Amino acid sequence: xxxxxxxxxxxxxxxxxxxxxxxxxxxxxxxxxxxxxxxxxxxxxxxxxxxxxxxxxxxxxxxxxxxxxxxxxxxxxxxxxxxxxxxxxxxxxxxxxxxxxxxxxxxxxxxxxxxxxxxxxxxxxxxxxxxxxxxxxxxxxxxxxxxxxxxxxxxxxxxxxxxxxxxxxxxxxxxxxxx
Ligand code: AMP
Numbered sequence: 001x002x003x004x005x006x007x008x009x010x011x012x013x014x015x016x017x018x019x020x021x022x023x024x025x026x027x028x029x030x031x032x033x034x035x036x037x038x039x040x041x042x043x044x045x046x047x048x049x050x051x052x053x054x055x056x057x058x059x060x061x062x063x064x065x066x067x068x069x070x071x072x073x074x075x076x077x078x079x080x081x082x083x084x085x086x087x088x089x090x091x092x093x094x095x096x097x098x099x100x101x102x103x104x105x106x107x108x109x110x111x112x113x114x115x116x117x118x119x120x121x122x123x124x125x126x127x128x129x130x131x132x133x134x135x136x137x138x139x140x141x142x143x144x145x146x147x148x149x150x151x152x153x154x155x156x157x158x159x160x161x162x163x164x165x166x167x168x169x170x171x172x173x174x175x176x177x178x179x
Contacts, residue, residue, distance in 0.1 A: 001026070002101060003177070004079040006147060007109030009136045010116040010123070011162045012169070016109065017080045019170040024177070026078040029071050031064045033080075054127050056135035058084055058143060065091045072099065079103075084144045089151075105177055106151040109162035109169075113137055 001024060005013045014030075021028045035053060038046030049059050068082055072095060083089040096102050111119075120133045127136070151157045158176045162169060 010120040011109040011111040030080040031082040056132035111162040
C-alpha cells in the first residue's frame with residue numbers, strides 16, 4: 001500500500017506520518033528530510049537547496065523526482081512533502097507504473113491558514129520566519145493545491161480535518177484508510 005500525505009506546510013504531515021509508518025509499516029519518504037540531510041552533509045545539492053528552502057520556494061522538480069526515484073522500494077511507501085507540483089505527481093504516477101505499483105490513498109490534512117501561521121512560528125525552523133511562511137503558503141496554494149483535484153479525479157482523495165487532538169486525528173486517518 002502506497003500513501004501520499006498532502007496538506008499545507010504546518011498542517012501536521014510530519015506528526016501523522018510517524019503514526020502512519022508505524023501503523024501500516026511503511027517506508028517514510030520525505031523530500032524535506034532528504035533535502036535537510038543534504039544540507040547537513042554539506043553536499044553541493046544541499047548548498048544549492050538551502051537558500052531556496054530558506055526563502056520558502058520549491059526546489060526543482062528534477063532534483064526531488066531524482067531523489068524519490070533513488071529511494072523507491074517494493075515495500076509500502078509513505079510520500080510526505082512529495083509530490084508538490086503537478087509535474088511531480090505525474091512523474092510519480094509514471095515511476096510507480098513502470099514498477100507495477102500505484103498510489104493507493106492520498107490523505108489531505110485540512111487546516112486553515114491562520115492556525116498554520118501560528119503553528120509554524122511556534123516550530124522555529126530556519127525556514128519558519130513569517131515572511132518565508134507566507135511565501136510557503138502562497139507556493140502551496142499556487143503549485144500544490146491543484147493536486148487535490150488531480151487525486152480527487154483519480155478517486156484517491158481522503159479528507160481529514162487536521163485541527164484538534166493529535167490522537168483523534170490519527171484514529172480518523174486509520175478508519176479512512178482501513179475503509
Ligand atoms: P518540508 O519539510 O516538506 O516542509 O520541506 C521543506 C522545504 O524543502 C520546502 O519548503 C521546499 O523548499 C523543499 N521541498 C521539500 N519537498 C519538496 C518538493 N517535493 N518539491 C520541491 N521542493 C521541496
